[in-house]
Amino acid sequence: MFSIGIITASDKGARGEREDISGKTIASMLAGIGEVKHYTVVPDDKDILSREIIRMADEMMIDLILTTGGTGLGPRDVTPEATLAVIDRHVPGIPEVMRAKSLEKTSRAMLSRAVAGLRGRTLIINLPGSPKGVQECLEVVLPALEHGLAIMKGEAGECARQ
Ligand SMILES: Nc1ncnc2c1ncn2[C@@H]1O[C@H](COP(=O)(O)OP(=O)(O)OP(=O)(O)O)[C@@H](O)[C@H]1O
Numbered sequence: 001m002f003s004i005g006i007i008t009a010s011d012k013g014a015r016g017e018r019e020d021i022s023g024k025t026i027a028s029m030l031a032g033i034g035e036v037k038h039y040t041v042v043p044d045d046k047d048i049l050s051r052e053i054i055r056m057a058d059e060m061m062i063d064l065i066l067t068t069g070g071t072g073l074g075p076r077d078v079t080p081e082a083t084l085a086v087i088d089r090h091v092p093g094i095p096e097v098m099r100a101k102s103l104e105k106t107s108r109a110m111l112s113r114a115v116a117g118l119r120g121r122t123l124i125i126n127l128p129g130s131p132k133g134v135q136e137c138l139e140v141v142l143p144a145l146e147h148g149l150a151i152m153k154g155e156a157g158e159c160a161r162q
């Protein structure tokens, strides 16, 4: 089992104006692979988001951080920039497959600028803000997630497919 952190980036959510269905969707979809150790709703603010990622990765030693929201083209959408500022290695295949698969459902999938990367031994993945976007993106990543996390942690030696 892996430790999981969830960050919802939402001005409305942080002001208490909207129930965070997206964060809850992440938690329920990941119940089979780990335990949610930390969950927070923050405004769309680059420094606050970066600080949260650093705290969860460096102090709490969380294996997997999922963010939701703030990946679009809106003036306050800065989650990818907050993530890029604190990762040391990119994992481009994850957002590539999320966008590719999501495009089969909606052309608006191309509007998510989500990124994924590693900070030390923590994998950070951006997801779109809507509950549907979370569900559609997470379900394409899930089949490879446990293997990726095991490799990241040095717990799996072999990558060969059975
Ligand atoms: N965390 C969430 N929980 C539930 N629904 C959400 C959440 N985030 C987004 N949504 C839904 O997706 C739609 C589009 O999200 P968008 O990121 O544009 O939010 P927004 O209305 O600009 O506000 P904010 O950035 O404060 O979340 C919202 O109108 C809402 O219906």
Ligand SMILES: Nc1nc2c(c(=O)[nH]1)N[C@H]1C(S)=C(S)[C@@H](COP(=O)(O)O)O[C@H]1N2
Binding pocket: 068, 069, 070, 071, 072, 073, 077, 102, 105, 106, 108, 109, 110, 111, 112, 113, 127, 128, 129, 130, 132, 133, 134, 136, 137
């Ligand atoms: N799979 C999937 N991806 C999706 C969506 C969706 O409904 N399903 N919504 C798109 C829309 S409408 C937007 S604007 C962008 C960015 O969303 P965000 O700003 O809430 O992160 O994600 C896109 N990605």
